[in-house]
Amino acid sequence: MPKYSMFFFCLNVWSLSGVFGVDSVKSVSVTEGESVSLNLTEIQRDDEIAWKFExxxxxxxxRKDNxxxxxxxxADGRFRDRLKLDQTGSLIITNTRTTDSGEYxxxxxxxxxxxxxxxLTVYVPVPVPVITRDSSQNSSSSSSSSCSFLCSVLNVGHVTLSWYKGNSLLSSISVSDLSRSLSLHLECLxxxxxxxxxxxxxxQTQHLNNTELCQTCSDHCICCCGFIEAVIRLALSVLVGVAAVAVLVYDIRSRTLQHEQTSLSNSK
Structure with missing residues (x-):
């Protein structure tokens, strides 16, 4: 192959790789139900611009008559009455659906x-997770001083469900199946x-409310929050008792010392 032909061949390959390379694909994400605009990187001067989905x-x-x-x-009629084109040729999709995900x-x-x-990736709206006491875990648990809690979300996909203590991640799971229920177990502290x-x-975030959840504990489970509360009350009772005894002892000693001093004065 002549060197000039080779030069143009390499130039064409380089041009095509620039068009079809990873850098040429623009990723766009949106939540289902929202509108999204696929904006052209620059205004095209071509007389006719076409959009293809898959x-x-x-x-x-x-362009001539705009x-x-x-x-x-x-595309199975999925975009019916939901597409718009502005003067630049950019495509607008209204009321997006998960079936709109794909290559444009x-x-x-x-x-x-x-x-x-x-x-384009269209995500299902993320619901607020629900935290409940896991009775199945509590009834079979050998420990009677703790409760197991369940955090779950339904009918979502491509999400991660995590437990945090403050800002520290404790554990997490990820799934892509829309029909699954996600759950994590946690010992209440x-x-x-x-x-x-x-x-x-x-x-979406849901905070653990021990006071509310512990009211639903069965006879098989003494919630840790109740256990901690009982320990605190016992400690306070002990402190109050010790203080009362100390005051009583101090009062008795004071009276005894005063009586001795009075007797000593009278003997003189």
């Missing part, structure tokens, strides 16, 4: 090489614990 034509904009065309029945390509009439590539569920763009 290589299926979904919209076109014509009109748009939407392919309502394409922008092409011009004069070139089949994509002008822009977007990777104090109110500094919290459960956090999050995905890459949202998080």
């Amino acid at each position: 290589n299926i034509m979904i919209a076109k904009i014509y 009109t748009s065309r939407f392919y309502e029945d394409s 390509k922008v092409t011009g009439k004069s070139s089949k090489i994509p002008l822009n590539i977007f990777s 104090d109110d500094s614990y919290s459960c956090v569920v999050n995905n890459p763009i949202r998080n």
